[in-house]
Amino acid sequence: MSSKKIQLVKSFSLLAFITTVSLLFIDKLNLLNIAMLFMIPILFSALYNEKIEVLILSIIAVGLFDVLFIPPRFKITVHDSNYILSFIIMIIIGQIIVSLAQKASKLQELEMSRQIQDALLKSLSHELRTPLSIIKGCSSVLLENALSINEKEKMSLLKTIDENTEEMEQHITNLINSAKLKNGQLHLKKDICDVEEIISTALLKTEKNNVFASLDIDENISPIYANAIFIEQAIINLLDNAFKYGTDVKLIAKEEINAISIEVINSGDIPSQKEINEATQAFVRLSNSYTKRGLGLGLHVVKLIAQIHNASLLLSIKEKHFCAKLSFSKVY
Amino acid sequence: MKPKILIIDDEKPIQRLLEIALRANGYHTIEAFNAKEGLIQVLTSNPQLILLDLGLPDMNGEAFLHKLREWSNLPVLILSSHDNEEMKIMLLENGADDYITKPFSSGELIARIKATLRRVEAQNNSCSIIESENLTLDIHNHTIHLNEEELKCTPKEFELLKLLMKHKGKVLTYNWLLKEIWGVGYQQEIHYLRIFVKQLRQKIEPNPSRPSRIRTETSIGYRFIG
Numbered sequence: 001m002s003s004k005k006i007q008l009v010k011s012f013s014l015l016a017f018i019t020t021v022s023l024l025f026i027d028k029l030n031l032l033n034i035a036m037l038f039m040i041p042i043l044f045s046a047l048y049n050e051k052i053e054v055l056i057l058s059i060i061a062v063g064l065f066d067v068l069f070i071p072p073r074f075k076i077t078v079h080d081s082n083y084i085l086s087f088i089i090m091i092i093i094g095q096i097i098v099s100l101a102q103k104a105s106k107l108q109e110l111e112m113s114r115q116i117q118d119a120l121l122k123s124l125s126h127e128l129r130t131p132l133s134i135i136k137g138c139s140s141v142l143l144e145n146a147l148s149i150n151e152k153e154k155m156s157l158l159k160t161i162d163e164n165t166e167e168m169e170q171h172i173t174n175l176i177n178s179a180k181l182k183n184g185q186l187h188l189k190k191d192i193c194d195v196e197e198i199i200s201t202a203l204l205k206t207e208k209n210n211v212f213a214s215l216d217i218d219e220n221i222s223p224i225y226a227n228a229i230f231i232e233q234a235i236i237n238l239l240d241n242a243f244k245y246g247t248d249v250k251l252i253a254k255e256e257i258n259a260i261s262i263e264v265i266n267s268g269d270i271p272s273q274k275e276i277n278e279a280t281q282a283f284v285r286l287s288n289s290y291t292k293r294g295l296g297l298g299l300h301v302v303k304l305i306a307q308i309h310n311a312s313l314l315l316s317i318k319e320k321h322f323c324a325k326l327s328f329s330k331v332y
Numbered sequence: 333m334k335p336k337i338l339i340i341d342d343e344k345p346i347q348r349l350l351e352i353a354l355r356a357n358g359y360h361t362i363e364a365f366n367a368k369e370g371l372i373q374v375l376t377s378n379p380q381l382i383l384l385d386l387g388l389p390d391m392n393g394e395a396f397l398h399k400l401r402e403w404s405n406l407p408v409l410i411l412s413s414h415d416n417e418e419m420k421i422m423l424l425e426n427g428a429d430d431y432i433t434k435p436f437s438s439g440e441l442i443a444r445i446k447a448t449l450r451r452v453e454a455q456n457n458s459c460s461i462i463e464s465e466n467l468t469l470d471i472h473n474h475t476i477h478l479n480e481e482e483l484k485c486t487p488k489e490f491e492l493l494k495l496l497m498k499h500k501g502k503v504l505t506y507n508w509l510l511k512e513i514w515g516v517g518y519q520q521e522i523h524y525l526r527i528f529v530k531q532l533r534q535k536i537e538p539n540p541s542r543p544s545r546i547r548t549e550t551s552i553g554y555r556f557i558g
Binding site: 200 | 418
């Protein structure tokens with residue numbers, strides 16, 4: 001059951017409870033008190049339910065109040081026409097509160113998106129500016145001191161420029177992908193893809209400096225129905241993280257009963273179980289990442305890619321190993 | 333004589349950069365800042381290869397290729413700034429010889445240019461034996477040798493390796509390979525192709541799970557490296 005439905009059930013239960021209490025203590029309560037009691041479920045509902053639901057609940061509440069408590073009791077008619085005005089006011093208050101509550105929640109959403117934008121700006125300015133300042137620094141040293149620096153220094157400056165442009169490129173790719181995936185402006189072309197082949201191209205782009213992942217790929221693993229470019233990007237991000245934050249990187253691709261799974265595992269500096277629940281949010285960086293630069297977008301993009309493929313991304317810690325597992329449903 | 337390369341790109345800094353990189357590697361360069369100028373330069377300066385940027389102000393890449401291919405077979409290397417696979421496939425199937433995605437390193441660019449020029453030359457003197465490192469393919473006798481030992485291959489595997497080696501360094505699209513090997517009507521059967529590529533990799537790659545000779549260009553096709 002969705003959380004909205006649960007809230008609606010709660011509102012009606014509260015109404016039932018208030019009605020019962022009022023009936024039990026009818027001798028001790030006067031009509032005004034009972035009317036106030038009946039406002040409780042209406043206000044509760046106004047805070048948590050939709051406008052139309054509140055309206056229905058208010059009408060039912062007013063009806064119950066009228067039939068059960070207003071003389072003549074057990075009849076829909078009333079002696080004093082002033083009560084009609086009270087009923088209308090009860091319903092109107094419900095509607096006023098509901099629009100106020102909606103406004104408040106909109107403001108909260110705005111505040112949230114403002115916070116996300118803040119985080120975006122902060123990490124953008126830091127994570128893109130750092131490599132950029134390094135590049136600018138190196139190139140200016142090369143330009144201004146062309147004659148006084150030796151070949152070895154020159155090479156090392158050039159190498160730094162090269163490495164930092166690669167870092168920027170990776171950040172920009174992730175940023176563009178997350179924006180594209182979020183806006184849903186992507187008409188995703190899916191095809192039958194060979195898992196082994198995608199893994200091999202992802203390895204080609206991530207294994208550097210003679211550090212390799214160990215592989216365990218089921219022979220004749222079934223293909224998946226997906227967009228190969230994005231799946232490759234997802235595996236690249238998982239492998240990048242594993243190489244960046246951990247050691248002993250292992251990639252397992254398995255054929256399970258109902259799914260094809262691709263899992264990247266690493267040991268080394270492992271985040272806590274509590275932390276990994278937040279790891280797929282945009283711009284969240286885990287405690288093991290403080291000494292390393294990054295945007296906090298890698299896993300978020302993997303998550304988005306999994307979502308558009310109806311695949312699941314499961315992060316877990318098993319025996320001091322960090323595991324990120326993508327599971328795809330099988331193609332029949 | 334140094335080969336002449338025509339650079340068609342409307343951005344001055346990129347023009348300068350490419351010029352320096354190409355000259356340092358022994359090429360002459362000619363510049364053009366839009367498609368029209370480019371077409372005129374093809375006629376007047378007689379280049380051996382064209383580097384074509386896709387974001388030209390006066391004509392898109394597709395239109396340029398279409399115009400050029402009406403009267404010229406000059407090899408064209410596309411400089412593409414966006415990772416748009418469909419566009420790349422379309423251009424490759426409409427007469428582009430290869431593409432390179434920005435940002436690229438000059439090493440990558442030079443390697444692509446060399447491979448393209450070499451391929452054009454090889455196509456002119458149609459030799460019946462193609463060699464690449466420890467691999468020798470004899471078109472007449474239908475044999476493949478790896479380290480001087482004969483490699484057992486099915487006719488389809490032979491055909492596939494022949495196409496790949498003949499176009500060494502060039503990315504061959506799935507569609508094109510399927511059409512060449514199986515004929516028209518098999519364009520959707522990429523998995524056939526995958527099976528044969530996998531088998532070939534098992535035979536000629538030192539490490540088949542990290543192929544270094546037959547590269548996969550994700551979503552586009554395959555490229556024989558060497």
